[in-house]
Amino acid sequence: MLQGLEAAGADVLEVGVPFSDPVADGPVIQSSSQQALAHGMTFEGALQLITDAKLSVPVVLFSYLNPIVAAGPDALHRARAAGAHGVLVTDLPVGEDPERESWFGAGPLDFVRLVAPTTPRERMGLIATHGRGFVYLISRLGVTGMQDEISTSLPGTLATLREVCTLPICVGFGISTPAHARQVGALADGIVVGSAIVRAAERSVDEALALTRSLRVALDEG
């Protein structure tokens, strides 16, 4: 599946370490997390998937604080050895736990930080200085999941973030169709598609790969 996504045109792959209580996620990721846990998936298991896939595109681990911290003090080094390049933690905002943030920040992975539509401009600047790799901009209020329309506030938020941020900006949450990809791709440096691909994969891997190819085409056509 990971190799297929790379071949289908993904530039970066996010691999989730499931958490039992994913408060930032909508029904699709909740359900896939529960299924993964029921099948025995762990932090170590996720690293094994990355190792086995032998990818040439970068991999970003995404999860919640608790399962990553539980994986032990050398968890980030093990992840790097497995081939991961970045890490994204949905429940560790900038400035809330300096000790753990510096553990992530000083580690071997790019620590990707998130900006929300509610984040004030000054705080955006603070977040941008704490992040590495890219900044993940959440497109709208709410949890992960698909939607029909891209939030009308996105272009404004993105423009404000650009003023204070030199890192590439990738936009996620709610991007699920080639039309969304074209629309957001024109504004941002990258798009993040999660729930739509997971839902397609629930039906078949082929469907997930077909969706990914169509997103790639939409981005390339601009």
Next chain:
Amino acid sequence: MTASVADSGRFGAFGGRYVPETLIPALDALEVAYADALRDPAFVTALEDSLRTYVGRPSELSDAPHFSALVGAPVYLKREDLNHTGAHKINSAMAHGLLAQRMGKTRIIAETGAGQHGVATATVCARLGLECVVYMGEEDMRRQQLNVFRMRLMGATVVPVLSGTRTLKDATSEAIRDWVTNCEHSHYIIGSVVGPAPYPRMVRDFQAIIGREARAQMLERAGRLPKSVVACIGGGSNAMGIFHAFVPDREVELVGVEAAGHGLATGQHSASLAQGTPGVLHGALSYLLQDADGQIYPAHSVSAGLDYPGVGPEHAFLKDSGRGTYVSVTDDDALAAFGQFSRMEGIIPALETAHAISWIMANAGRWAPDEPILLCVSGRGDKDVAQVAEMGIVPL
């Protein structure tokens, strides 16, 4: 000892704000609004008036002659069961409702386990004219049908939560997801001293009226402070409420009673402080029931209000600092105490409270005849009678 550390949103190492970025500005705004409200005499007066004329405060301090005889020491009951809606939960819900109104929020979100917090929130929303959405695990809706009916009767929307264990933990996650989506016009009224800062401190402050009243009532009635203050603990709001005024009184023992469920050794319990390890759930660092991979494992208690795999961060701090003593009582012992206490005192306690009652019973003889015990009767047990009857403990 807690005031200064709590200002940072932490109680020692515990607490914090481990939430999606989207909520940080909402928590900042809440912090500011809360501080402003406390400085505003109009808010303070409105809250005091509501607590007196609507909730029915101050709650009484009752003696318990038969129970005291059994224990061998005078036991005083702080009667939060006599509040409007039948539990302590309304102390905080009322304050939060007034604060939400002040902040211009028109929609209220809450989670509930036993339903008492949901009922208190639905009540306050009806009173203040606010829209109310309550998340409740499907399993808890079955156990607490009466409370589901009460919430709906008062106009609240009760949303069944089908994910995970279908209990309080999952209802809380779902309430947080709603809040992340609707934080601009909705206020989240969390039901216990849990969640991201400033919630644990706010709920503690709003519940601290229990201990302030009880401390004055003890001095008046018993002529001294209690030897021990005993309360049940799920998230820990009634316990933190009654403990807070006594924290500086070093000679007063503070005892929190967790749910040992089927027994600590079975792994099926809700004793986060006794058996848990530090971790992050629902926005705060505290003791949690979790496996080696950091996954939260399902709590169990016969009492829906204690059936939660975490605990308020201030309790974690009181435990580690040695100021609080934390013990646990099994389902079976709590059920026995539920019946026994009802017969002895003519007070049907909530199953949650029955855990605290059971621990005192089991420790009869631990106190000298002149050492009074203060028990927080967190709520009334009417909500539990159908469940207990169904279990065949007491025939209906």
